[in-house]
Amino acid sequence: MLVGAASMIDSVRTWLRPDPIAERQVDPVGFAGTATVAATDYFAWDQEDKPSRTTALDRIAEPGADIDGWNGAGKQRVDGVAVLDVNRFARELAVVTVQVHVIPFTKPAAPSQPGGLKASWTALPARWLTAAIPVRSLPGGRFALSGRPALVGQGHSADLGNDAATEPPDADFSADTTVVVSKLLTAYGTGDLEFVRAAGAGFLGLDGAAELAELDEWRVAPKADNSGVRIGTATVRWRLPGDATLACTxxxxxxxxxxxxxLSAITVDAGGPR
Known part of the structure; x- marks a missing residue:
């Protein structure tokens, strides 16, 4: 009888204080669904209606995360999103690769008139962009972006960690290789990787979907071993049609x-701790 009572008490304790691991089981469908919504909002912009974009991104960003890399210029519409892959790095973090069907626009030939008539934008040919979107599962069943989405080529790499963001960087090596990395990323943008991609690497570039405008920051983690491989974090701005630029990390x-x-591997910086 006492054994039965003890078992019942243990059961009640379990109900009141659930096992944290069981409580945080994450439905993988949530990662893909969140990335689909995020891509629809993130890759659409209109310089004449910036508040709508800000409101949409605030809804999908992890608290404290600055995810908007758009410079505020140009116009682009999203017509569809297809999920290609969900790569889980941890129970609560995944990078979702999507293809986004976009229609960019060029600026009106004449500015809007004082009477309220707006000059029309000219649509350019529709195209597909491939993007990697970092998504985190938060308590309460909510999903949110843990960092900025990034334009990527097919076959972008798996998790490269985030130690360069948390450790003091190797400042000398970062400075010495900034020009080299800028050239590598320029080639990544064009897709012409024949002479810049390391042997055995299978990723593709952006194939001209964007042009490198600037390498804003390049910081490299301290050397971990003698393998000849160095891992770092790069923030770049890509030039897109209609005077738009998009910062990606x-x-x-x-x-x-x-x-x-x-260049031996490249992927989005998923942001925050693993």
Whole structure:
């Protein structure tokens, strides 16, 4: 009888204080669904209606995360989103690769008139963009973006960690390789990777979907071993049609081949702790 009572008490304790691991089981469908909504809002913009975008991104961003990389210029519409892959890095974090069907616009030839008539924008040919979107599961069953989405090519790499964001960077090496990394990312934008991609790497570039405007920051983690591979974080601005630029942050691995640094891996910086 006492054993039965003890078992009942243990059961009540379990109801009142659930096992934290069981409580945080995450439905993988939530990652894909959140990324689909996020891509629809993130890759659509209109310089004449910036508040709508701000409101939409505030709803999908993790608290404290600054996810908007758009410069506020141009206009683009999203017609559809297709999920390609969900890569789980941890129970609560995933990077979702999507393709986004967008229609960019060029600026009106003449400015809007004082009488309220707006000059019309000219639609450019529709195209597909591939993007990696970092999504985190939050308590209460909510999902949110843990960092900025990034334009990527097919076959972008798996998790490269985020140690460069948390450890003091190797300032000398970062400075010495900034020009090299800028050239590697320029090639990544064009998709012409024949002479800059490391042997064995299978990722593709952006194939001209965006042009590198600027490498804003490149910081490299301290050297971990003698493998000849260095991993860092790069924030870049891509130039897009209609005067738009989009800031993206990547985790990048470069490898030394006979004194030449090559691009061996690249993926979105998922942001925050793993």
């Amino acid at each position: 990547y985790r990048i691995a470069i490898s030394d081949r006979d004194g030449i640094w090559l």
